[in-house]
Amino acid sequence: MALASSCLTDHIVRDAPFACNAHQIRTVEAFDADEHAHNLTDWEQSYDQITPGHFHGTLAELQLPQMQVFLECTSQAVRQSCCVWPDAFWFGLPEQSDQTRINGRLAGEHAVMVRPGDCEFELVTPSDYTIYGIVIRREALLQAAELSGSRIDWAQLTSAEVMHVDNSSRTALLQTLAGLLQSDVGCTDSDLRQQVLLNALLALLDTSAVDSAVSSSFQRRQRIVAKARDLVLAQHDQAITVPQLCEQLFVSRRTLQYCFEDVLGMSPMQYLRLIRLNGARRHLRQASSKSLTVQDVAADWGFWHFSQFSSDYRKLFGRSPSESLRQRSH
Structure with a gap:
């Protein structure tokens, strides 16, 4: 040796x-x-x-x-x-x-x-x-x-x-x-x-x-989930809904539900909410402009009801959006 x-x-x-x-x-x-x-x-x-x-x-x-x-x-x-x-x-x-x-x-x-x-x-x-x-x-x-x-x-x-x-x-x-x-x-x-x-x-x-065996049906479900994520991130300021996602992916609501539960262990609705809240948090913490407000970030991630956004944000991360903005990177 x-x-x-x-x-x-x-x-x-x-x-x-x-x-x-x-x-x-x-x-x-x-x-x-x-x-x-x-x-x-x-x-x-x-x-x-x-x-x-x-x-x-x-x-x-x-x-x-x-x-x-x-x-x-x-x-x-x-x-x-x-x-x-x-x-x-x-x-x-x-x-x-x-x-x-x-x-x-x-x-x-x-x-x-x-x-x-x-x-x-x-x-x-x-x-x-x-x-x-x-x-x-x-x-x-x-x-x-x-x-x-x-x-x-x-x-x-x-x-x-x-x-x-x-x-x-x-x-x-x-x-x-x-x-x-x-x-x-x-x-x-x-x-x-x-x-x-x-x-x-x-x-x-x-x-x-x-x-290494992955069935073709599972690979299809993986692709659907990946495309859904890409669509949500590309249109994150529009608060895309599950029906809109189904329409753009050419799948039924039941198929989309099954794909997300099988690949990620969560529903499409839960995933849409999580990805937008995490995106908003990332945006708040990395904000370079001192003039940027929490409302600006919320709107940029499709949250138009500010009080609901603040409540959902605090429930997920244990702190308010304004606290995250104050902790932003420099």
């Missing part, structure tokens, strides 16, 4: 996608879902809060030579749009995998999620959520697998969303991740820590079975 560590170290100097500080664990917290989304280094993300109440998110992140390891906790249910940097693989190990949706699919109990870099994917996660994540450069994983004699179907891994794995291997990997992220005390040799984690990851991949 010394040869594996040496090879990985040689590769780092040329290609590491982030500034590596392998001796420190970076911890950060946030009280806004979308702010929390931007705390993970080198990811492109956007979060929409789903359940009502104050949001609290924490992140513990460790950079190893060719890997990023993190523990993410979120207090509220969230819809996440995510994308990892190119030439990498992301592996996600949630504590509540049976309640996690990846691209509309329930991951299932004891599952491990996987997506390649430079490929947008969607997660819908429940309240009080905890997930461990690993991002590893593709070349480093290929090299480590070859040196250890692991047999991995790379084509399947690239197209997969969910892996069903041996539970003992999953538990061993979780224990390794927890140990690495628990504190900075202990071994500070970044190459050694990376090799220990690689060994645990490869043991899991050796026992995995990729679940």
